[in-house]
Amino acid sequence: MDKQTGRYAALTKRLVDSVLAMPGHTASELRRSILARAARLGGRRDPADRPGDGVPSSLGGYVDTVAVHAYKVTDEDLTALQHAGNSDDVLFEVTVSAALGAALGRLERGLAALRGEESSPPVPLSAARRGGTQE
Amino acid sequence: MRLRTVEHGHRLSERLKLILIRLVSGRRVPDVVKTLFYRPEFFGRPMCDWTQAVMRGPSPWSVGERELFAAFTSRLNQCVF
Numbered sequence: 738m739d740k741q742t743g744r745y746a747a748l749t750k751r752l753v754d755s756v757l758a759m760p761g762h763t764a765s766e767l768r769r770s771i772l773a774r775a776a777r778l779g780g781r782r783d784p785a786d787r788p789g790d791g792v793p794s795s796l797g798g799y800v801d802t803v804a805v806h807a808y809k810v811t812d813e814d815l816t817a818l819q820h821a822g823n824s825d826d827v828l829f830e831v832t833v834s835a836a837l838g839a840a841l842g843r844l845e846r847g848l849a850a851l852r853g854e855e856s857s858p859p860v861p862l863s864a865a866r867r868g869g870t871q872e
Numbered sequence: 873m874r875l876r877t878v879e880h881g882h883r884l885s886e887r888l889k890l891i892l893i894r895l896v897s898g899r900r901v902p903d904v905v906k907t908l909f910y911r912p913e914f915f916g917r918p919m920c921d922w923t924q925a926v927m928r929g930p931s932p933w934s935v936g937e938r939e940l941f942a943a944f945t946s947r948l949n950q951c952v953f
Contacts, residue, residue, distance in 0.1 A: 748925055752918040759914045808950040815874045825877035826911075832875075833915045 743848070749841075756837055762826040766791065771831060772838035775804035779842020782849075795821055796831060803832055804839035873903045878910045886912065 757768050770791030777783055778801060792800060799818060802809055818828055873879035882890060886909040890901050908916035927938050946952070 745922065745925060748918070748922040752915075752922050755913070755918045756915055761914060806950070810874070812874055825875040825881070829875055829878055829910065830914070837915075 753837065753841070756830075756833055761830050762824060763830045768830060768834040771796070771800050771834040772841070774800055775835040775838030776842035776845075778804040779839040780846030781842040782845075796823075800831065800835045803835040804842075807836065873906060878907055879903075882906070882909055886910070 753772070757765055757772065761768070773781075773783065774790070774792050774797075796818070799810070799814060802814070815828065819825070823831075890906065890909060893905065894901050908920060910916065912920075927942070928935060931938065933941075
């Protein structure tokens with residue numbers, strides 16, 4: 738990521754580039770949109786984009802669940818997506834893109850906090866915390 | 873594992889590694905390892921390189937401290953490992 742700094746920046750960039758640019762079963766642009774959406778849910782400050790940009794509504798709910806509280810994904814969620822025509826490889830790439838995006842958003846937010854730049858948490862994570870370890 | 877192809881669809885080289893891991897450990901291979909070994913050029917290989925550097929590379933934090941951070945974070949995410 739462009740904003741990524743520190744000693745792990747090169748490794749992070751290679752990881753992101755691989756997931757976004759590697760030929761796969763989904764369009765690179767879709768993976769990029771999913772990653773950006775999940776990163777915002779993870780806390781990335783990215784006012785240039787709007788939630789949902791480029792992510793089909795049929796995948797949006799699943800992407801958000803993976804990004805915010807992945808433990809809530811159910812067999813039924815995956816079965817419904819498969820019945821809608823998504824192959825396992827498509828769902829693998831969607832899941833990885835969402836998980837990586839959420840992780841990057843949290844990483845960036847954590848690094849910002851260490852630099853003293855962090856203020857209030859974004860709403861989605863506050864909502865997610867209600868469904869965290871207390872359930 | 874909810875995706876059959878990630879559970880059973882590994883290429884031969886990765887499948888052999890998974891068999892070896894199962895034989896050596898005497899246990900079922902964890903889902904996270906199967907995920908990392910599925911199409912590793914896409915995600916698993918660069919992810920493992922990143923993890924190795926972060927968790928085992930030079931750092932002011934000890935390996936044990938870093939593992940504790942990871943375990944705590946995973947607990948907050950309701951991810952038991």
